[in-house]
Amino acid sequence: MSIKGELLNLTWESKFFKSKIAKLVFTSNANIIPINKFQQFDIVETSIDTNKLALLDTLINIGFKLVTTYITFSINIDKIYTDNNLFMNNTNLIFATTNDIKYLKNIAATIFTNTRFRTPWYSIKNQKKLYSTWIEKSIYGRFDNACLLIKNNKNEINGFVTIKRLSTQKTAKIGLLGTIPLFRGLKIGTQLIMTACHWCYINKVKKLYITTQINNIHAIRLYSNIKSQFENSFYWLYRG
Structure with missing residues (x-):
């Protein structure tokens, strides 16, 4: 299983928390990210609109967990x-x-x-x-x-x-x-x-x-x- 997006290395956060942290962002021209790519990081974070339920399901299916909801x-x-x-x-x-x-x-x-x-x-x-x-x-x-x-x-x-x-x-x-x-x-x-x-x-x-x-x-x-x-x-x- 895979997902289209881009992994951005969060340099400041990685240094501050002493962990490899990245952010998954979604753009119109994004490439497919193999699942094993996520394993290079200790934490991969992402945020999505609450109306994107299909994307939420996909993220959960590839190992993401819901942390919280903001308004x-x-x-x-x-x-x-x-x-x-x-x-x-x-x-x-x-x-x-x-x-x-x-x-x-x-x-x-x-x-x-x-x-x-x-x-x-x-x-x-x-x-x-x-x-x-x-x-x-x-x-x-x-x-x-x-x-x-x-x-x-x-x-x-x-x-x-x-x-x-x-x-x-x-x-x-x-x-x-x-x-x-x-x-x-x-x-x-x-x-x-x-x-x-x-x-x-x-x-x-x-x-x-x-x-x-x-x-x-x-x-x-x-x-x-x-x-x-x-x-x-x-x-x-x-x-x-």
């Missing part, structure tokens, strides 16, 4: 910015600094436990390492362009959100969004989304994308309440 929403920045019922009155952006790195790394390593970077493909140790590295590099403007904070009147960090401008320049996406466990239930998530929207407005970004797992009902309810638009849903699958 993407988009926010029209101009619309949300002018909606007085949604926009937060506090428009001062608080950027994370190097002084926040140690604390945020520890938090990021513990709250992102139910993602596609999970066992048995990725160890808990590597999962923690990924998210702590992600937020640290975002503070420096590398992985993502900015890491913004919500603080209370005691100057305590209540939550954080990272944002990355996409290649079109008029769009951006949220990378990490997290509420400090001590402050859950205080609608910090809504404040973080509004903060990200304000960053977009200042930087002339017109549309903001955010992706979450389809079983994260709390997040989906949050994005629905701020009148975001459904964009797409897709499966992540791994072989290895």
Whole structure:
């Protein structure tokens, strides 16, 4: 059995996780990939639209396993910015600094436990390492362009959100969004989304994308309440 596609060696991921990792992508002029080609890698990942059920069946038949399902929403920045019922009155952006790195790394390593970077493909140790590295590099403007904070009147960090401008320049996406466990239930998530929207407005970004797992009902309810638009849903699958 075989499949048409292209295997892309994920150099950064392979080095970071100390494993041979590739991504299977599908293009119109793709060649047939023999099954034994997949065996050259420890993990082969791919993502497909949830409406491609025949392709899903094929992938499962050649050894891929469904890891999780994601759903993407988009926010029209101009619309949300002018909606007085949604926009937060506090428009001062608080950027994370190097002084926040140690604390945020520890938090990021513990709250992102139910993602596609999970066992048995990725160890808990590597999962923690990924998210702590992600937020640290975002503070420096590398992985993502900015890491913004919500603080209370005691100057305590209540939550954080990272944002990355996409290649079109008029769009951006949220990378990490997290509420400090001590402050859950205080609608910090809504404040973080509004903060990200304000960053977009200042930087002339017109549309903001955010992706979450389809079983994260709390997040989906949050994005629905701020009148975001459904964009797409897709499966992540791994072989290895």
